[in-house]
Amino acid sequence: MRPSILFPLFATISTLKGVGDKYARLIKNLCGEKVLDILFHLPANVTDRTYTPPLREAKDGKIWTGIVTITEHQPPASRKHPYRIYCTDGTAELVLVFFKVYKDSIVKNYPVGERRAISGKLEYFNGMWQMSHPDYVVAEQYLPLIARLEPVYPLTAGITNKMLCRLAEESLKKLPPLPEWVAPESLTDLEYISFNQALERVHHPKNMADLLPSSIVRRRLAYDEILSNQLALAFIRQKVKQQKGRSFKGTGALYDKVLSALPFSLTDAQKNALNEIAADQTAPYKMLRLLQGDVGSGKTVVALLSMLKVIEEGSQAALMAPTEILAKQHFETISALCENTGVTVGLLTGKLKAKEKREIYERLAAGEINILVGTHALFTEQVVFKDLAYVVIDEQHRFGVNQRLSLSAKGELCDVLVMTATPIPRSLLLTAYGDMDYSKIGELPKGRKLAQTVVINSSKMPDVISALSRKLAEGTRAYWVCPLVDESEKSDLAAATERYEMLRQYFGDKVGLIHGKMKEQEKDAVMEEFKIGKKSLLVATTVIEVGVNVPEATIMIIEHAERFGLAQLHQLRGRIKRGFEAGNCILLYSYPVSAVAKERLEIMKRTENGFYIAEKDLELRGGGEILGTRQSGFTQFKLADMSSHQDLLIKARDDVQQILKSDPKLESERGKALKILLYLFEQNEAVKTYLAG
DSSP, X not given: OOOGGGGGGGSBGGXXXXXXXXXXXXXXXXXXXXXXXXXXXXXXXXXXXXXXXXXXXXXXXXXXXXXXXXXXXXXXXXXXXXXXXXXXXXXXXXEEEESSOOHHHHHHXXXXXXXXXXXXXXXXXXXXXXXXXXXXXXXXXXXXXXXXXXXXXXOOTTXXXXXXXXXXXXXXXXXXXXXXXXXXXXXXXXXXXXXXXXXXXXXXXSSGGGGSTTSHHHHHHHHHHHHHHHHHHHHHHHHHHHSBOOOOOOXXXXXXXXXXXXXXXXXXHHHHHHHHHHHHHHSSBOOEEEXXXXXXXXHHHHHHHHHHHHHHTTOEEEEEOSSHHHHHXXXXXXXXXXXXXXXOEEEEOTTSOHHHHHHHHHHHXXXXXXXXXXXXXXXXXXXXXXXXXXXXXXXXXXXXXXXXXXXXXXXXXXXXXXXXXXXXXXXXXXXXXXXXXXXXXOSOOTTOOOOEEEEEEGGGHHHHHHHHHHHHHTTOEEEEEOSXXXXXXXXXXXXXXXXXXXXXXXXXXXXXXXXXXXXXXXXXXXXXXXXXXXXXXXXXXXXXXXXXXXXXXEEEEEXXXXXXXXXXXXXXXXXXXXSSSOOEEEEEEOSOOOHHXXXXXXXXXXXXXXXXXXXXXXXXXXXXXXXXXXXXXXXXOSSOOTTTOHHHHHHHHHHHHHHHHHOTTOOSHXXXXXXXXXXXXXXXXXXXXXXXX
């Protein structure tokens, strides 16, 4: 159904001149397999070749472009020496230096007595100008063909910048005249530059400023991509709102019983979230809501209380977590809160024995399990519910959208609640979760104390260990987090296994070790010993980042903290905010520390507000990453940068709301252009939704 005007852009890169199978594979790995992918692979820099003074007036280190006459060849005396070609522009002598050459070829390309146009970096060495491996060497008459401002692209092994420049040129020739999809009032802000003009300009930059996110060229391209994203989400959201759902009001019996048994009072933020969820549950359409709350804000309690309304009417609920540690934590929390209520809670993970799994399958199908907590194991065909009506997914960004859909498909007209403890900046919320309603728990339970954070150079580690020794003797439990599992010759980072052995010399059997390479049973055994206090110091990798719940642990030491992202540091610090005692977080750093890393550490010292930290993380990192890794749940933009283009996001969202009011079926001239925009940025799900009415 793709419009024919876009066919040339969606042709494979192998249709471009000079791209065989080998280069096609390399380019595919770099940016994609379509012509459009090359156009969306933007330059990162510009090489300025406009410096053309006579050689005698040139400056060291500059990229020089000019015409020289070849005067002499000097073949190397041995393989260790370079091949030298002497030439002159008439004002000074220049030596061209080559380290790997074919003699016949170089003699042919640089004939003595002839003139050549060259471009490359000048270096003043031993009283003479020299240029190692010129970037360009062409016959004199082709000097105008050397781009004076050459775009520099991100590369991969086997692909040169010259090749990408050539492919970008060929790809631009295939760019069809596309209709204007931006509203006239928005075009005034974008200085009336079209999508085609912006693409042409970004691949032929007039200066480095053209490539900056703040340039009008980049802003126009960013707006187009963001507009397609917001329009797609609006269609999907509209479709979700039209889907018939089941209404659950509940009797209130189980809800009131669990609520009265809670050892704490709900915060106002928790009550507000419950009211918003309850409104969805009683509505005639399917619920799709994101519940965002900082570490320790009480999302699990909110999820459980909302599940009980469904269970009160005889249906079932499921909670899916990305790791076994987190699934077990949820199971233990929910089981404890449901004690003496008659609510049965099951746990299903991939590590269970076949007999245990069969028993769960049978009880689930018979309706004997009211709430099933599990990992990816919930997706398997053998998992059949009697009447699944409510699905809760924790840490959604660790799952794909298809996984969310496949779990809710196990029930009839399931309501879906997505939870995350990862603070998400507003801009990423609008782009990654724009199809969902949104609830926020922005406060911690009363009595929770803040964790004091200090930043210490790793040279003071003996002092840290001494202070830790005193605290452990008082009965405190602590985490010691390292970036790697084992020692690596390629890295100076502290390894968890190495640090574990070192700390055992101080604290003996009180030290435990946990990391992602361990078997599940081994991790469970160590975690259990840490929970009951048999181990008081847990050396770990970031496997403990999410889901570990030991309220007695109040000390967090993070080694090489300068190497971690802000969001990750915040998640790790959250492990010592599970109880009601004040925690201590020690960030150990080693030199050198970049300016960005230094700012991250200062932010961690200054605040514990996860939502502020998320915004700063986006600002420092850019929109390409969250939690340090590219996660499947987050939209990855090619042209837009969410740390620079947030104002365009708000503009696009408002524009889309006007479009849906004035032209909901995209039948106007602009509407037809917007359909092309959706296809251009491959918003296929939105297009399908639109076509399905």
